[in-house]
Amino acid sequence: MNTEKLSARLAAVAKYIPKGARLADIGSDHAYLPCYAVKEEIVPFAIAGEIADGPFLSAKKQVENEGLTQKISVRKGDGLAVIERGEVDCITIAGMGGTLIINILDHNKEKLQEVQRVILQPNIGARHIRKWFLENGWELITEEILQEDGKVYEILIGEKGNPYKPYEQMLDSGLLLGPFLQVEKNEAFKQKWTNELITWRNVLAQLDKATTETDELLQKKQQLHHYIKLAEEALNK
Numbered sequence: 001m002n003t004e005k006l007s008a009r010l011a012a013v014a015k016y017i018p019k020g021a022r023l024a025d026i027g028s029d030h031a032y033l034p035c036y037a038v039k040e041e042i043v044p045f046a047i048a049g050e051i052a053d054g055p056f057l058s059a060k061k062q063v064e065n066e067g068l069t070q071k072i073s074v075r076k077g078d079g080l081a082v083i084e085r086g087e088v089d090c091i092t093i094a095g096m097g098g099t100l101i102i103n104i105l106d107h108n109k110e111k112l113q114e115v116q117r118v119i120l121q122p123n124i125g126a127r128h129i130r131k132w133f134l135e136n137g138w139e140l141i142t143e144e145i146l147q148e149d150g151k152v153y154e155i156l157i158g159e160k161g162n163p164y165k166p167y168e169q170m171l172d173s174g175l176l177l178g179p180f181l182q183v184e185k186n187e188a189f190k191q192k193w194t195n196e197l198i199t200w201r202n203v204l205a206q207l208d209k210a211t212t213e214t215d216e217l218l219q220k221k222q223q224l225h226h227y228i229k230l231a232e233e234a235l236n237k
Contacts, residue, residue, distance in 0.1 A: 008148040016119045021090040024083045031059035038071045048074045049082035080108035090117045098125025102132040118158045126154040130175045134163045143180045147188040173230045182234045193231045
């Protein structure tokens with residue numbers, strides 16, 4: 001791949017990397033994002049971290065092919081284990097589930113103390129990341145939702161600050177839908193939550209057919225009703 005032109009998803013992640021930051025891209029795959037950030041002179045130095053042998057070797061090969069071995073360090077390890085404390089200012093994690101992303105952040109949380117910004121692109125479970133921000137003193141400063149190749153992606157940008165600031169009176173809906181995204185309501189947002197509503201209603205219809213109502217089943221149905229209400233309200237405003 002020519003890293004001068006990233007996918008729309010990775011290009012959206014790249015535009016939130018602060019100019020001059022020291023970058024660590026965790027789960028870097030082919031190291032496309034660090035290569036792009038260095039070549040575009042967004043960052044002077046980057047770390048590409050990978051846990052699996054295949055992607056790690058692919059990243060090393062890509063960096064070598066781009067002639068960037070002096071500016072990009074490709075490292076093999078589990079999540080934030082590939083960086084030293086104070087070594088980077090900005091961390092990107094893209095293309096994983098939200099639960100896995102927060103597990104990575106939690107596993108070596110002390111490595112985040114000097115980090116100024118995290119840019120996270122979960123494939124699913126963005127709500128879990130917003131909740132993690134709240135619980136760990138990170139402020140969601142902006143977010144973006146976009147569509148590419150029939151899939152919808154969310155990008156969340158966090159910095160140390162007041163974690164409740166973006167939510168004001170909409171904490172409940174904000175955690176699920178995104179406080180910035182539900183105000184903007186672009187086409188990708190509408191598509192995502194229209195599709196989610198269809199899924200939730202189908203699941204609810206199946207649960208309603210259950211012959212025995214356990215506490216767990218009732219709780220699940222209540223949660224679905226609540227999510228449906230929040231999404232409907234957002235789409236109909």
